[in-house]
Amino acid sequence: MNIDHIDLSRVDLNLLVALDALLAERSVTRAAARVGLGQSAMSSTLGRLRALFDDELLTRAPEGMRPTPRAMALAEPVRTALRQIQALVRREDSFDPATVERVFTISLPDSVEVLLGPRLLAYLRAEAPGVRLLLRTIDRGRILAELDADQVDLGIGLFTEGQAHHKMRLLHRDRYVCLFNPARVGLAAPISLADYVRFPHILTSLRGTAHGVVDDALAKIGLGRTIAVTTPSFVAVPFLVRDAPVIATMHARVANFFAGTLGLSVSPAPVALDDVAISMLWHASYDADPAHAWLRRTLLRLASEVESADQSGQNSAINPVPTTTTISESGRPSRA
Known part of the structure; x- marks a missing residue:
């Protein structure tokens, strides 16, 4: 499609910046603060946007301001366009980790934070001291909305x-x-299926539900287990296991880490469980952002280093894939 330069020149690009902020914040006050305007100026800008698109865009609701269907349809194209413009005006070859000043907000489980966090922090302090991290416990029910609202990188x-x-x-x-304490349960690896269902279990669930992939696998063979504790914290699990006659089923890499640290034992699970894939997720508008791409590459490299440093030999290998994909496959929540 040919560009109508005369018609396009009548559009103030700052209006799209304001629209993006309004749709992200759904509040005139917060949007104004986000782009550095006064509240009255943002209200006036909203009026201009309504005239430009011939739509109310945002209407008052009990919870704040609610976007209209037209506004929802505009959200992604506007965000993508602004990111592309930002990439055009930035010189990508001028990106230097040693001098960049940036805050990255990352949502992740505490198990991943334990394994990757120390290496990432050490690398940043040595190579990119101006990069700061805001780490948050991931909420799988909200992560897509948080990425869309630019609340999480x-x-x-x-x-x-x-x-x-x-x-x-x-x-x-x-x-x-x-993961278990042999002194508490009186068992040695490998644990039998009979002993596995005989002892109570600890379940780690980020959603707080007392049912996980282990329960599904046991149900297929006509068995069940007793859940003694359900917790959202992977980090708390080894300490619970250390002091009580219980069994925890968790990801091998973090289980081996805690076993070596706290003197616990690891055994293959005596029930068939699918492997899990731990991935990075981001908004496509950040694909061309040099700092964001650098962070993704850094995390991939550090993940490979964690694999190389793993001396247990019991974990599945880390195999970063060379391509980036959209999410389309089905799977299970990380609950055991």
Whole structure:
């Protein structure tokens, strides 16, 4: 399609910047603060946007301001256009990790934070001291909306849904193992299926539900288990296991880490469980952002280093894939 330069010249680009902020914040006050305007100026800008698009765009609602269907349809094209313009005016070859000043918000499970966090922080302090991290516990029910609202730069975890503008890249694959204290349960690896269902279990669930992939696998063979504790914290699990006669089923890499640290034992799970894929998730509008792309490459490299440093030999290998894909495959939440 040919560009009508005369018609396009009548459009103030700042209106699109304001629209993006309004749709992200759904509040005139917060949007004004986000782009550095006064509240009255943002109200006037909203009026100009309504005239430009011949639509109310945002209407008052009990919870704040609610976008109209027209506004929802504009959200992604406007965000993508602004990111592309930003990439055009920035010189990509001028990006230097040593001098960049940036805050990255990353949502991730605490198990991934334990394994990758120390290496990432050490690397940033040495190579990119101006980069700061805001780490948050991931909420799988909200992560897509948080990415769309530009509240999170990157999500890390097990993802099973998304839209075309949500991009995903594999960090590593892992498998489930059992973590236990042999002094508390009186068992040695490998644990039998009979002992596995005889002892109570700890379930880690980010959604707070007392049912996981282990329960599904046991149900297929006509068995069940007793859940003693359900917790959203992977980091708490080894300490619970250390002091009580219980079994935890968790990802092998973090289980081996805690076993070596706290003197616990690891056993193959005596029930068939699918491997898990831990991935990075981000909004497609950040594809061409040099700092964001650098962070993704850094995390991929550090994930490979974690694999190389793993001395247990019991984990599945980390195999970063060379391509980036949209999310379309189905899977299970990371609950065991």
